[in-house]
Amino acid sequence: MKIPFSWLKDHVALTATPSQIAEDLVRLGHEVEAVEMPRAAVIGVRVGQIESKQPHPDADKLSLLKVNIGEAELVDIVCGASNMGEGDKVPVATIGTSLPNGLTIKKGKIRGAVSYGMCCSEVELGLAEDSAGLLILPVDAPIGAEVGDYLELEEAVFDLSITPNRGDCMNVRGIARDLAADAGLALAAIELGEIAINQAINAPDVAVAAEKDCPAYLARSITGIKVADSPAWMQARLIQAGQRPVNGVVDVLNTIMLDLGQPMHAFDADALDGDIVVRSAVGGEAFSALDGRELTLNTDDLLVTDSSSVIALAGIMGSAPSGVSESTTNIVLESAFFRPARISETRRVYAMVSEASMRFERGVDPAMVEVAMQRATAMIIDLFGGSASEITQCGDADKINAERSVKASVSRIQSRLGIDIPVSVDDVLVRMGFAVTRDGDKLAMTVPSFRHDISIPEDISEEYARVIGFDEIPELLPSLATTAPAMPDRSVHDAVAAGFLQVINYAFISASEQRLFVAADDLDIELENPISDAMSVMRRSVWPGLLNTARYNLNRQQSGVSLVEQGRVYYKTAAAHQESNVIAWLMSGEVEQDEWFDAARKADFFDLKGAVEAWLTLRGLTGRFIADDSIQGLQAGQSAKILVGRAEAGRIGRVDGDIASALDMDAPVYVAEINLDLLSAGKKTKFAPLPEFPGVERDLVFLFERGVSSDAILNAVKSAAGKLLIGARIFDLYDGKGVPEGFVSLGIRFALQDAKRTLTQEDSDAASQSIIAAMDKKFGATLRG
Amino acid sequence: MSEIDSLKSELESLQADALQAFSAADNLNDLQKLRVQYLGKKGALTEVLKGVGKLAPTDRPMIGQHVNKTKSALAAALDSTEADLAVKAKAARIEAERVDVTLPGRSKGKGALHPVQHGLDEITAIFSQMGFVVAEGPEIEDEFHNFDALNIPAEHPARAMHDTFFVKQMADQPMLLRTHTSPVQIRAMKRFLAEGGEPPLAVVAPGRVYRCDYDVTHSPMFHQVEVFKVDRDVSMAHLKGVLKHFLSTYFEKEVEIRLRPHYFPFTEPSAEVDIGCVFCAGKGCRICKGSGWIEVLGSGMIHPKVLESVGIDSEEFSGFAFGLGVERLVMLKQGIPDLRLFFENDVRFLSRMGVSK
Structure with a gap:
């Protein structure tokens, strides 16, 4: 969420610098992704007036300008734009200026004419994504002034990542409240504005048939408005906050949502048919969403309906036909509290995320439901005319989250945090909206309505910790019982010591790769939502992954590969599923390269068998290699099962020629696999006296x-x-x-x-x-x- | 000429011939033959001695002296020539056996541990040495262990943030690929209690985890290590102490740590952990985006609901927990810029960045 500094200052008279505020926000638990500085980003761009404009003698599309930037001499600028004339005032980037797009202005020669600066468009100033030429400034812009100052560009915009528990901070006022409380500053009162109710206008008829999911619903009619664009300041703020201006009414509602955290909706009253009913879907109902999607709704979805259709998926999105457009004259405004879990579930089912749903599913402040309605009414009438009805009120927002209290003991909080809590911290919490009572070691807090996330003593300890700052908590090493650490698994390490490179492949492969070495038998574990078909089945053999890795590298000028991978294989069993730990090897191509002492040699069965035998020997085990022509994917006559003790613990062999050639692998490929779970503990060697007599x-x-x-x-x-x-x-x-x-x-x-x-x-x-x-x-x- | 004189001159010329022959010999074999030729039982000197019999008995001692003189002169000459030749022969042999020591030695191909494996080993070892017990758990999990027991109920927004892979129906309940190693926390605590244990319990749980997210900075499979401790009076200060010790040990230098309040459903309070940038020592660089800090892991005090879900009294006991991304730590430690390199398995990367052990 992006928050312009000036907007924060509407709520609290902050005096700290943007970088100090960013640090405070981090300490309070609001991650600062970035602090943009739009005004500082255009320092060096000044208001200039074009004194003369001549065509460039050698280029049709270029003009030679002489520009007055308030200095003794006029500045020569070669300019490629065409929308300016003599007398126009334009932003001039002077030599040495770095623009937001990374361009640094230098003295330059363009087709033989020297240029000492650049006239800028909105794009170059970072104010818009496209433009139709230079930004022509108003005639009264003072020549020579910094354009950033003149345009009152934002000093700073904080880009915050709000954690899911802090729905109360998904708006400017919520962040301002945390900062004000922390800095000991007052939070400004919300200006509601004067509204003259027109009793002649009927308030909308609303019935709520799903009170659990919708404990408060407010609606009001405003008639006779003339929808126009929202004012420039509002559009600028919306853009800075990362939103696109739509139309006057929508912009007002979005502004209020960003400001107070209460999402609102406006219906075109003339598109509604009869009374508004808030109810659960009966299942199978159709909904044409504002984003163009046509949905068939499920039972339990919470809906706003009129007599003939679904006009909104409550708290998530309105319908296309009932939306407000430039031609709308009569509207019904909605401000409500929807149950967070309800919104969350429906939003997930349809994968439909909106600014409104993000706030409702995290929980909005019930106290803002009516405040937002009043603010929106006043602003709409102020900007676009019209008159307002009374509010139709269903349910009671004041009862939501009311009278919640948490008890905790100071000593327990201190023991959990490892730090003393000074009494003075209580004041900060009071400013954050808590009512705090201390009675010796006992602490009682009344939780403000907007804090949906506070319910247990640990929540209180987090509040204290973030106010004090986690930096104040000391670093202490706990006493830990010394236990004999288990011997780490050396399986892959021993293979590596024998010259194999360890690889790590994804545990999911394609269905066809699965079939290379494992016959179809309904024991595959498939993913419901794979990234792609190539990663859709949990592997039952490590070999397909090793084959791919070998091919990848042999295609990249490697003359041979010796690879090892340790990991799990996965398959269904009658009762549940099994994950087995395996180690697998692959050798292909040259195991010995041409050397001054020997000629190159390609891997064969016995290179890999030797590696497996040596590996077993290191664990005090021996393997019996039993010829087995029936191992899927291996070439008959060069394949064997590996018996270790009584267990058939592994397989080894040459990959079937058809499989290898399908992968364009020319050299023979040898693979082996051992199930680590089937290996018993190796023999412990006992001492035997050395022989005294020769053999x-x-x-x-x-x-x-x-x-x-x-x-x-x-x-x-x-x-x-x-x-x-x-x-x-x-x-x-x-x-x-x-x-x-x-x-x-x-x-x-x-x-x-x-x-x-x-x-x-x-x-x-x-x-x-x-x-x-x-x-x-x-x-x-x-x-x- | 008298017999004596003739014998004398015979001895003299024999000695002269012998010495010349000795000095002409250029190998020990030839010299050995010459020794036999002159000093052997049937050698030249013996032949001369045969002539002594013809002499008058009074002359014999004198000639005898001559013969002995000649004999010892020849023996001395032979010995000294032999020593010279032995030195020469050794020198020649050394020269003949000279090798180019700069030629490469014979060796097998070099293996290497995958850098992620090495990271896992290092991380696990640090905690193991501190007294944490290593535990593992299944990668195909149920919703209870992956979410519910960790205080992430179905409708919770955090659940959606996990980008979960689900597996097609196979048991009587939905199963998924675990999205973090935190379920091992639940399993390890349950197992420990079932075996009659009582806290303290300190566990390190390394393993593979899965998220349905695949782009430049996300891999659908990666590795995490979950670390937790439950005991009486475990505090956030202990969490910070363990983090500081671990991160300083892992990065092989004293690192600054910073905890920022954050939100995880399974911890309260929760904190993201930053370290002072290991590339610019906190001055601000491209890697830390100028902030001087790098986020490395998430941590917190185990949520009482998590303890209660396995039957541990949260009034009596408390705990800390954190989970760290192995790939991220390895990238930071080894300066590897791109996550995808780990799973591309290019042997040039593995040979260079892997660790031979």
Whole structure:
């Protein structure tokens, strides 16, 4: 909300500077987004009179002006406008002046003619968004005067962000009240103006059939008005306050709303059919709103109706046909109090926000309902003529928010704030409208009608705190029990240490991305109101996000990516929903680049498998990788499930070629995923004495038929080799020249050791023989020469 | 010439030949061969000694002396040449094994933690070290925990300000993506009480949150950390103390803090927290829009209705709470200008701004 300084001063004789006032507002809890300084912004722009105007010899559209700005010599200015003539007075930006649009005036040469300044339009002075040429000033404007002073531009405009609890401050008077109370200044009385009631005019007939939602409704007829534009001062204020002038009547009502916080509405009396009834909608009724929307109303919407139609969605917006226009002569004015929650709900349902609804849903001051009606009547008659009826009054505004009191104890407030509260603060609260009674430690406050937000002792403590200023509260460290902090989750950190870059993707993906790796099964969690289709389903796999990230980067000249992401996946379960913590990896493209010591190498299955194994090892776990051709989205023959303990905790494999090529990814893409919630605590290593006797290592090379799993081979080696075996691994794999078609040559290196003695040739020979026999028996494998 | 003279001259010429051969040797192998050739069991000197037998016994000692002299002269020459050659050989080997130490070392690709992760770690660690217990909660929440229990009733204007993502009907009640980490406050307090606990309770709850808002300065998913403490006599002064300690620790310098009264439904009093601008030290710059202050988080004293909603007596206990935006703090600390960079996941950004750990 924008508040011109001069408007504030109408309510309170402030003497502080705008920047001091901005600080006070912040301390009182009103966020100051900006302080605009329209007058200071045009310092250096002076009133000048055009003494002569000649065409520019080399440019048709330019004129050479000699301008009197009250100095000894006339100023030469080259000007591109055409609406000025000799003798006209115009704003002249002199050399060195910085204009609101950021332009700084310098001496310049335009097509050979020297210019020592610039004549300005409203746009350049920051007064309007467009203009039809220079701003021609009145003939009596004093030559040489600062234009900002002459035009009485606003010294300062405060742009405030009012918190939702302070509906009472969504108007100039509310802010003025806080400032006046804080500074110990008096708040000016509201001028109601004299109104001569014309008894010959019938007051409108109004019935309120929804008293709970509309506890007070005032209406009055004004006949015989001649709607004209509102006066310049009012338009200027509305513009400064961020509103667009509409027509005289609407401008008056908007001015009063901004001034006092009471939204009002004017109906064209000649467009109404019969009596006014305020009631709840019956459902299915049609409403043509002023903003052009055609609504079908719901039961419980609060309406203002006449005999034939809905003339307003109460407190939110009037209907188009009943609105006031230039040709309106008879009006019905409405000033009311609508129940905030009612307005809030209807406003949300139709996503229809108006200046009125913002105030009603936060709660207006019941005391202003009649005051605003009187002020508006007086101003309209004063400006546009006409005569007024009596007010038709339904309900009693005085009863709203009446006699509310809050009790609190000073000692408790002090303990919650951590500061002493001087008795003197009571005076400030009294000026803010509270009636304060202190009885020892007990505090009783009567809450003013406009403070809808005060109901409990903590509200009182906030009032004291903001008056004293939060800066006065000391900084104290509380005593905290020292607890043993839980070991932080190192999952992603360990992957990062192994060379992976951590990424964070959105938790929602598109429905088609979801289907890449998860079959359709009604367990997806979809968003009701997604940002877009691309972000409409909660992910059940991290892989789609990783794939997108990989593609994004491979398209940006990265030769390879190694990515890791930790986060949740989401899916429905029979009873509710499940969020699982997962870690996922992706490798694609070069894992090793061309180097002086080695050639580039692209990632393969075993790069990623190695990373996952190493990661598991760090947590004291081992994984068994079981070939699984049925994992959706992964290529058969290069995919496996990962068993950790008894749990099927993860999956790994190469992304199906069709999926990768649909994403224009040429290099093979490998992904893995582990569900962290399924991992058990790792084994704790126990101490074992170091061996005293040397062990032996032997190599055996066999020809196996293709397709035998190395897991099975090593298991067979382990059971065959006897209890001296301490390890066995595949050290060589070869299927090139010399190996028959359909076979592979596998080298097995095994190690034997005994804790009690040095091994002999016989020991290793015996182990070798039983391994050879087992390989033959189990796999038909033969020893290679 | 007598036998003696002839032997003498034979020894002399042998010595001369040997010394010349030694000095000509340019490697230890050759020198070893020469040692054998001259001093070995079947070497030249032994051959000469064979001639001694032909001498008269009286002459033998003299020739013997000559032979020994020659032998030790040759041995000394061999030793010294060998030492020289060893030095040379080592020097040659060193030269041959010289590498360009400026060539890059062999290394694996460098990983990096996402800057937001690092921020979360840092923030959580600071509170953890202060004695706050880490807690987490679900991201798909119900309206009770996200709103109602936090004193944000359905018709409240603040509820609309949350730009909530709702999920399509799946349970018996409307579910949503939590708009803040404050519901963990409710869940942690309920769990704590259910387990028979009694305040004090101090919790730090990091996590992902969602708002239906997507533009240059808003991301539909971001990270928050909720911090709260409930105990007897917790005051706003404690809130300020914890904030000051946290923010100074996080920004690695003493920062000024300023609390401004504000409105949040779940705290009363409520305050926005500013820090003295970390870029211009409060002088006023582009980042702080000339004010010298930067807004970093929202805070306040836990609203009594929030305490009552979980069954904590608000007469006896009070608490403070605040919630901070991780991305915002990381942007301020690392000078990252654009929120969108965090979720674009450009590896050039991640490698540069991420943290290797």
